[in-house]
Amino acid sequence: MKLQDLMVDSKSAWIDYPGCSGLQFEIANLSRKELVALRKKCVTQKFDRKTRLMEETLDEERFIQEFSKATIKNWKGFKLKYLEDLLLVDLADEDPDDLLDYNPENAALLVQSSTEFDNWINEVVFDLANFRRTAK
Secondary structure, three states, X not given: XXXXXXXXXXXXXXXXXXXXXXXXXXXXXXXXXXXXHHHHHOEEEEEEOOOOEEEEEEOHHHHHHHHHHHHEEEEEOOEHHHHHHXXXXXXXXXXXXXXXXOOHHHHHHHHHHOHHHHHXXXXXXXXXXXXXXOOX
């Protein structure tokens, strides 16, 4: 038996968001190989005349877009009122129990704008225990 035959690049699971009843995210785990490839897509190299060396620059905005797209596959139960715990929003004209639709743009904006959510998603994505097969 070969280890390579058993390995998978990615696996997703539904994870409850702490403190928000009914809010779940479908999160995909990223292998090291996928993470490196994702980072490479977001890095540009430029020659620095002073040091005479190539310098790498990470396009952080693009990295957030790509990382969010690769890791946040969907969500359910995302009530608008939960946004108040994650970032500054004005819900004066909205019903707090209305649901926020999932789309890649909303997911990326959430990661980009909320330090708390960004920290949580990074903890969840790289914790293998969240993606292990559960005992039946």
